[in-house]
Amino acid sequence: MTVAIIQFGGSNCDQDVLHVLQDVVGLDARLVWYKEEDLSDFEGVVIPGGFSYGDYLRAGAIAARTPIMESVKTLVTEGKPVLGICNGFQVLTESGLLAGALTTNMYPKFRCQPTCLRVESTGTPFTSRFKKGEVVRIPIAHKEGNFYATEDTLAQLEHDDLVVFRYADAKGHVTDAVNPNGSQENIAGIASTSRNVLGMMPHPERASEDILGSKDGLKIFESMADHITGSV
């Protein structure tokens, strides 16, 4: 029942995710250096935030093509949960495990700030503890978080209930004014068609304890733990 937290050169939120999973949620987790190619002992994966490979070429592009990602794909086909946070989301889109692409913020600046998200879908292993339409506070920290997909892909995401989080105001209204990066349809997080892969730009590990100002992000890890331990 151990979750792998994959470390690439330049990952920097790995220890935070480890702390939340182990010390707050109470789930076994282990940091896994990207050169370890066998993930068969793990029940789930988190690809943490950071700047893998210095964001060279495109954010997430190089990490997405490392051999360990083939092992991640195998876990995905086995139905195990895979969560990509920030740079991890970028890695998942670049690897083809999630649709669309994360491009430069509309106002091309690194934005590090609290955001409110409306929970759009509870039908994933990461959001089962939420209520649909609930507003949660989870911060962002990125420069390439502007979600882009073709019109057909967007329509498919909406139709299949794969948009999981949208940037919203505190009351849950989805408006341009609260869109921090220009993402289409205010999309902050999406799931795969198989529903067991979630990518999100906001950092739930930075909102998982009261001392951090919000523990709304904790439910994502708790939902994942429920799924892994079979308690839901």
Next chain:
Amino acid sequence: MRYEADVIIELKSGMLDPEGTTIKRALEHLGYTPESVKTAKNYTITLDSDNIHTARENVEQMCQKLIANPIIHNYTITLREI
């Protein structure tokens, strides 16, 4: 044979180019009136290959597998023998 490929990666038309827009605004502050500014990345790749066709095929694959993201990019390849 040795070849040098110039690969230009551009955003597909209609896509936001925030960097280009910022540069355009800065040019306007300097008194210029460009109609548009678009950014692109240029990669120069040197490779050995049997002939120019296999070299092109090789560079095409590099673009499709890594250098470009087909969801957001177009690319052009200019190849010459060196």
